[in-house]
Amino acid sequence: MATAFDYDNTSGRPPGVVMRVLSAVLPGVASVGSQTQPYAAAWRAGNAAALAADGPGADPLWVALGDSMTQGIGASAPDRGWVGQLADHLAAAGRPHRVVNLAVTGARVQDVIDQQLPALRDLLDAGLAPDLVTVVIGSNDVVSPRWRSGLTERFSVLLDGLPDGAVVANLPNPHREARRVEALLRQREGEGRLVVADMRAHGPRSWRGKLAADTFHPNDAGYAAMAHVFDVALGLAQPR
Template sequence: MKPVAVAGGVAAAVGVGYLLWLARHRSAWTVLLTNRIPGHHVYWRERGRADPDSVLYVALGDSAALGLGASRPDRGYVGIVAKEIGRITGKRVRVRNLAIDGATCAVVLADEVHRIPKATALVCTIDVGANDIWSFEPGRFREEFDRVCAALPPGAIVADLPSFSPVPVTRRVEAANRIVHEVVAARGLVLAPLNAATRRGGPVIAIRNAAGDLFHPNDRGHVRWAEAFLPAVRARLAQQAAPAAT
């Protein structure tokens, strides 16, 4: 057998072996992260308890808003945003995290928006749409996403869909984000440029910032997600503080 053929066979075997290892690795991480979900809900339930001396932050969305993939719930992007709100206001932050793992726009409509507190939130954020991309249908997505945005409080900060660098769904994400941008603008809400933030650095950085399931962000990834929200959060806080300063 020629050396080239042998080398090709070895390379193919190594490639197949790597793909099998990767599939098992992702499967193990999926189980691990799924098992963490109840603990994340418990954490956010405690953070949402009434506190008369606190400011209110309301978060809606999917498992990313729960902080899944981070080493602890408070190291998810919602926890990072809450910490920044506390730093700027000098007050304790009550977080009503209404997110549900696996949420699509339909789930947010059915199980989240009606739970938005009547009390005025200092900040409201939402990420949704990533789970809609697997069965993406533009007309349905626009209708459901518009209904979600219509139910949000004024000044809510709405993320577009993140980059899925390791996953070949770019065209669907681009189509969904065109809809997101149009609806957010039409509803007078604030866009958090999550796609641009998570696309920065390309596929290598995307993998580095992903948890072991290669879907949820890890601690570094959640910092990147928070960076997409924080400029709008800071602007919102400055706007809220302005009347008190005059």
Template structure:
């Protein structure tokens, strides 16, 4: 500190010193958050390119992922540390077989986008490579506050009607707070009702599984999970994997979502 600055500081009243320190601290925190948000945003294209290249790698089993940025793993330190990558590791360890992953998810995707783009791509994969051994879907988070509930219900039901039997389908994650919280919970309840109407699909209680997540489990953008946050996501899907893929065997929607409703009543 220069002598002139030191003299100014020594003559400054306490309130000015406190305000100065607070201002500097705010700038440091704001800069850190801004850099964090920018780093996560930069993952969008990088992770999409990663999964496109990864789909060319062969495997004993075929896994197709549908969904939004969560299926891309945005927020994790590496694409493979998102919930899709964690599912792959679990299946490979449990079966001692390699997994070819075709990740068709797109950051920002809504239910309509999965219907219009990802579903036709899934059909192409089936035609070229045969029926997948595993398909997972997460969607709806971007519909919250953007898609009217009635429209979401119609589109979600249409999507589920087109999915192959055995597809693992989740309700919405718990948003913890923020502007999407109320609407996301409304859409999540709708999703559970629709999933229950499709007994050939496998329900995943994602909202209940992600409820314990804390701010320490989020990436620097405070929206997407980080590696530990995605562990909660992965566990929800892994619980419903068939025994042949290292799971306990899928439970019907009535059992999965009834248990979730009971937890809601206790909380």
């Protein structure tokens, strides 16, 4: 159980040069960026509470992997991101889950491999097999030429570390590497190894009115749209 209580939802990396410059000149970027530490602390506390509730009759476990969007950065509160909203939808459908959120703001695919998958394996080794595993990652890779190269290969390593049946979001970005990741996800889905949460087909057609003050992260409405994509993947809703 050490992982459950000791896991840190931060990367330890300082903000990059671009983020520091934007935060200095754009109040919206600074405002949203200021959520990073308190939201990470909120999930760390929530994770401990979720794991402490383990035992006969406990709700099944959901482990969420990802980056700032899975932490809910940009939302009005940590539980108003897509994870919190989907948790509400699952509960309303009679399928409540305890959430362990391993996401880290700024995470790239390699960070999930290096930090989040080992934590998931520790939970499995402790006999805490999740009923649901979700993954939203890759946006921080695909927007940067430095990290875009080799993205599909890193994604393949990540997928190899997931339990069968994990629900993995695709990347709506039109870049060629995102399309290669899409092909990999569809191949794995065809093999019955994962379920694709299809952000391309079921995500919002427009982000107008759905972005936080930094104009990058979703706001509550944007996260509601992301939660709907997972609703569809989990059979809670029909596509709009």
